[in-house]
Amino acid sequence: MNFKHKFAFLFPGLFVLIGILIFPIGFMIRLSLSSWDTFYPGLDFIGIENYVRLFTDDSRFWESFFRLSFLSVTTVSLQYIIGFSLALMVWRDIIFKRFFRVLFLIPMMTTPVIMTVIWRTFFHESLGPVNDILSIFGIAPPWLTNEHLAKVTIIIVEVWQWTPFMFLLLLAGLLSLPKEPFLAASVDGAGPIRKFIYVTFPLMAPISIGAIIIRLIEASKIMDTVYVLTSGGPGTSTETSSYYIFVKGLREFQFGYSAALSFTYLIIMIISLTIISKLLVKLLIKK
Amino acid sequence: MNLITENLCFKPEHEYYLNDISLEFKAGNLYTLLGRTLSGKTSFLKTIAGLQPVDSGQITFAGKDFNSIPVWKRNVAMVYQQFINYPHLTVFDNIAFPLKQRKMKFSDIQNEVSSAIKKVGLQGFEKRKIQELSGGQQQRVALARSLAKKAKILLLDEPLVNLDYKLREDLRNEFKNIFSGDLSSQSILIYASTDPLEAMQLNGNIIVIDEGKILQHDSAKEVFENPSNVRVAEITNEPAMNIVNGSIESKKIILNKDVQIDLPDKLKTIKPGKYFFGLRASDIVLDDSGFQFVVDLAEISGSETILHLHQDNLKFVSLINEVKNFNNRDKVMLKIMSENLYVFNEKGNLIFSPFKNK
Numbered sequence: 339m340n341f342k343h344k345f346a347f348l349f350p351g352l353f354v355l356i357g358i359l360i361f362p363i364g365f366m367i368r369l370s371l372s373s374w375d376t377f378y379p380g381l382d383f384i385g386i387e388n389y390v391r392l393f394t395d396d397s398r399f400w401e402s403f404f405r406l407s408f409l410s411v412t413t414v415s416l417q418y419i420i421g422f423s424l425a426l427m428v429w430r431d432i433i434f435k436r437f438f439r440v441l442f443l444i445p446m447m448t449t450p451v452i453m454t455v456i457w458r459t460f461f462h463e464s465l466g467p468v469n470d471i472l473s474i475f476g477i478a479p480p481w482l483t484n485e486h487l488a489k490v491t492i493i494i495v496e497v498w499q500w501t502p503f504m505f506l507l508l509l510a511g512l513l514s515l516p517k518e519p520f521l522a523a524s525v526d527g528a529g530p531i532r533k534f535i536y537v538t539f540p541l542m543a544p545i546s547i548g549a550i551i552i553r554l555i556e557a558s559k560i561m562d563t564v565y566v567l568t569s570g571g572p573g574t575s576t577e578t579s580s581y582y583i584f585v586k587g588l589r590e591f592q593f594g595y596s597a598a599l600s601f602t603y604l605i606i607m608i609i610s611l612t613i614i615s616k617l618l619v620k621l622l623i624k625k
Numbered sequence: 626m627n628l629i630t631e632n633l634c635f636k637p638e639h640e641y642y643l644n645d646i647s648l649e650f651k652a653g654n655l656y657t658l659l660g661r662t663l664s665g666k667t668s669f670l671k672t673i674a675g676l677q678p679v680d681s682g683q684i685t686f687a688g689k690d691f692n693s694i695p696v697w698k699r700n701v702a703m704v705y706q707q708f709i710n711y712p713h714l715t716v717f718d719n720i721a722f723p724l725k726q727r728k729m730k731f732s733d734i735q736n737e738v739s740s741a742i743k744k745v746g747l748q749g750f751e752k753r754k755i756q757e758l759s760g761g762q763q764q765r766v767a768l769a770r771s772l773a774k775k776a777k778i779l780l781l782d783e784p785l786v787n788l789d790y791k792l793r794e795d796l797r798n799e800f801k802n803i804f805s806g807d808l809s810s811q812s813i814l815i816y817a818s819t820d821p822l823e824a825m826q827l828n829g830n831i832i833v834i835d836e837g838k839i840l841q842h843d844s845a846k847e848v849f850e851n852p853s854n855v856r857v858a859e860i861t862n863e864p865a866m867n868i869v870n871g872s873i874e875s876k877k878i879i880l881n882k883d884v885q886i887d888l889p890d891k892l893k894t895i896k897p898g899k900y901f902f903g904l905r906a907s908d909i910v911l912d913d914s915g916f917q918f919v920v921d922l923a924e925i926s927g928s929e930t931i932l933h934l935h936q937d938n939l940k941f942v943s944l945i946n947e948v949k950n951f952n953n954r955d956k957v958m959l960k961i962m963s964e965n966l967y968v969f970n971e972k973g974n975l976i977f978s979p980f981k982n983k
Contacts, residue, residue, distance in 0.1 A: 518709040524696040525674050525703045526723035526774065532697075537720070540713045624671075 376591040383404035383499055384579035398574060399599060400581055403606070406578040409555035411490065418550055420497065420502030426538075429512045439509070446502035454566040457495045458482070461567075475598075485575035488568050495563050500556070504549055511545030519529040535588055543622035551615050579603050626652040626687045628778060628813050633682035635837075635924060642668040643679065644837035652777070657845075658817040659840070660929035665837035666817035667706075670780045671713070673815070674701045686778070695775045697726070702771035703780040706787060708763035710755045710770075711751040716742070717751040719766050741773035755765045761792040767794075781816045785823070791955030797826060823868065825849060833857045850980035855901055855973035858899060864906045864931055864942045866967070872899045881939045884916050886963045895977060896966060903967030912960030922949035934959070 373384045374445045390398060428438045445453070460466050461481035469478045515538075523537045561580040564570055570577035570585070577585075583603065587596030628650040631701035635643040642665050650656055658666045659823040671677035673684065675696035691699065702723070710719050720741055724734045727968065742748055745765040753761060754900075764784060771779055800816075806881045818824050824831050831848045833856075841853040841861075848901035858866040871880040874897050878886045918934040918941065925948055932943040932951065942960060951957070968977035 407879075407900070492972075502721070516712070518707065519711050520703075521676060522709045522770075523712070523722070525676070525701060526770070527697045527701075527726035528722075529695070529697045532726060535723075537711065 339589070346618050355569075358395060366597045366601055369594055370563055372594040375595075379593075384594070389602070391595070391601060392598055397411075401577070402577045402582040403579045403603070404620065405489075405576070406558060406560065406580075407503060407522070407610075408561060409492060409496070410554060413493050413500070413560075414550060414557050416493065416497045417501045417504045417553060421501045421549075422508050422542075424501070424505045425509040426534075427442070429509060443502045443507050445499050448499075450499055451562050451566055453499060454563050457491075457498075458567050461491055471588045479600055482568055483572050485572055488572060488576045492560070492563055492567060495567065496557065496560065499563075500553065504591065506544065507549040507552075508542065511542055511549075515541050519621040540622075547615065547618045550618060551611065554611060558611075569621075572599075590612050626777060626811065626813075628673070629683075629685045630673070631667075631683040633679050633684070635668060635672065635677065637680045640663075640807050641837035642677075643672065643682075646837070646839055647680070647830065648842065650778075650837065651710065651917070652813055654812045655816065655827060657824040657827050657829050657831050658815060658834055659816075659819070659821060659824045659848075659860060660834035661819055664835050666819075667782050668837070669834070670782050670815065670817055671701065673699035674703050674780055676921075686804060688840075694964070699778075700774075700775045700776050700849060701778045701780060702776035704771050704782065704784045705766070706783040708760060710763055710766050712755050714755070715751065715753070716747060716753050716766055718759070719755065719772050721768045725769060736772045737775075739770075741769040744772060745769045749917065761788050761796070764788060764796070773814075777812055779812055779814045781814070783817055783819065786819070797823065798974055821863045823911045824861070831861070833860055835860060851978045852903075852967070852974060853975055855903065855969050858903045858967060858969075862905060863879055865902045867906065867941050868969075869902045869904070869910070869939065869941075870899070871902050873897045878902065878966070883939050884936060884961070886938055889931075889963050889966070891964065891979070892966070892968065892977060898941050898969050899971055900972060900976075901969040901971070903969060904941075904961065905944045905965065907940055907946070907961040908965040910960050910962065911945060911957060913958050915958045915960035917956055918959050919950045919956040920953055920954065920957060923949075932957070 341603075370388055371385065372381050374380060374382075375388070419587045424438075424442050425546055428442070432438070433477065441552050460468050463469060463483065464481050465476065466481070468481065470588050474479060479487055481487050518531060519541065523533045528536060559580050560578050561584060563575055564578055564581045565584075570581050574582075579599075583596050583599045586592050586599060629648070631647050633643045633646040634641070644665075646669065648809065652975065660666050660671065668677060668970045671678055673691075675691075675694070676759060679692075683800055686699075699768065717738055720738045721734050725739055728739075736873045739751075743881060744753065747762065747765055747766050747769065748761065755766065758766065764787070770782065771781075785796055788796065814826060814829075816829070818827075828845050831845050832842045833848065833852075834854055843851075848857070848861055852861055852866075855868050859868065869880050871878060873879075873892070873895060876888045876893075878888055878892075880886070880902065916936060918936045920932055921935055922933040923930060924933075928946070928948060930949050930951070932941075932945060934941045934943060934957070941959075964981045967975065967978075967979065970976050972980065
């Protein structure tokens with residue numbers, strides 16, 4: 339084939355890449371260097387003023403960031419533990435195995451926003467069925483209006499919605515494991531628990547790391563759950579980074595500033611997820 | 626410390642995997658379980674290890690009911706046909722695995738593991754991962770693991786079958802050395818094999834198994850010289866013993882209308898009638914004074930030639946002690962060494978052996 343024309347075939351892909359990835363990021367960076375808001379809509383240039391403000395005069399962003407870290411690490415850990423347990427359960431020969439496999443996947447198949455609306459109704463302080471049941475024991479926790487309980491509620495909803503994803507990945511991993519090491523381990527004197535610690539878990543480590551990283555990336559974008567359940571409230575106690583950026587950009591229309599927030603957030607996420615994945619590899623896969 | 630199985634039966638579907646197996650294994654002995662594929666060897670070993678249930682029957686070891694003890698408490702070591710190791714661990718950790726389960730002291734583990742590694746000749750490979758080893762080395766790791774465990778019962782399920790020829794020879798010799806050591810006096814070693822030659826070389830007790838049933842249990846010499854029935858004679862010889870339907874009439878052995886042999890003196894006590902005659906492939910030799918046969922297939926194996934022949938409805942396999950080229954449909958003259966004939970009755974049971982009546 340003619341050398342000159344070879345690269346012409348790359349253009350469709352390259353065009354899409356530039357169109358949907360490189361241009362938006364470039365534009366976001368340029369936007370973050372402007373003061374575009376409702377009063378002065380336009381791409382002026384104000385240097386790194388937005389970044390200075392972000393690092394020196396915006397504790398609300400950093401608070402929302404640490405809250406997000408807490409929420410995503412907690413939810414992903416819970417999802418991993420519960421998902422792994424469920425996967426182990428249906429991996430063994432239990433009755434109605436196929437039924438359970440499908441059952442455990444249902445939450446993932448539902449629309450997150452709609453399910454969150456239903457959860458909000460569930461947890462409604464005076465009208466929700468959760469408190470109806472709890473009132474038998476004489477308690478009615480303010481699920482959505484107490485700043486600590488609201489976080490718990492978000493965690494419950496997130497875990498419910500996304501554990502199936504973890505379950506699916508881990509079950510696929512378990513099913514792909516060779517059977518022989520388990521045979522050998524029981525002959526070599528390992529009971530069920532030791533077999534899990536010394537054989538199942540180490541063999542599952544690579545898949546576990548993959549699943550955890552994927553879920554961490556997803557979980558650090560928690561926005562819809564917060565938006566529907568609490569709108570970041572009470573006060574700002576359940577505000578996550580993405581929700582805060584949404585508020586700054588699409589509620590207060592400070593486009594320039596929210597672009598700076600987004601870019602900073604992107605950089606932090608790339609760095610921290612890289613560190614986390616390196617740590618997980620070191621921790622779970624020895625040598 | 627004897628292992629006794631009584632009336633073990635396992636019939637998951639239509640066929641018996643184990644059919645009423647009653648055996649006694651004594652400590653300090655080597656037993657070779659000889660049978661074709663799907664004869665129930667692996668099932669039997671798995672049952673002893675506790676990896677497979679039985680429908681009925683008892684296993685007792687050192688007076689204790691073995692059936693009620695879970696696999697991981699049985700103190701059994703097993704080496705499999707496939708190379709089974711722990712892919713995520715190093716060679717050292719693989720061999721140390723059973724010892725760690727026993728919560729031994731680390732210094733003791735180190736000693737045991739390094740002596741096991743020495744026995745199988747894997748020094749210098751301790752830190753390698755399993756995937757970095759060749760098939761033979763992987764099987765040595767599995768073997769070392771079973772040795773380090775110092776189990777009272779050692780089960781070897783065709784451990785050499787997936788290895789190349791040279792390695793098989795080497796490891797078989799190593800087996801003998803390894804198991805003639807300190808281990809042998811207290812342990813029961815059960816070695817499953819499809820290869821009669823291997824079974825004879827290991828020179829222990831041979832248990833011939835077929836379709837889940839024990840056909841004969843004797844010393845290697847006895848099984849070779851006096852196979853109890855037609856099936857045993859087939860299984861314990863390579864190539865399989867020729868079994869021919871024929872009869873003894875008027876001082877002649879009649880195999881078909883052309884092949885008729887004078888009755889040797891030793892066989893004169895046998896009454897005329899219909900019998901199965903057994904003849905080892907090596908007892909059919911090229912000789913111009915013999916009968917004419919047609920070559921169906923000639924295989925050269927090492928320094929020998931295996932001939933598949935027929936004459937009318939009579940089919941033979943002959944083993945010739947030299948390398949010779951034959952073409953298919955060649956006509957050859959063969960002599961049947963009638964003094965080495967085995968005679969089985971119509972039910973297939975041995976009634977005459979050339980060794981017994983010498």
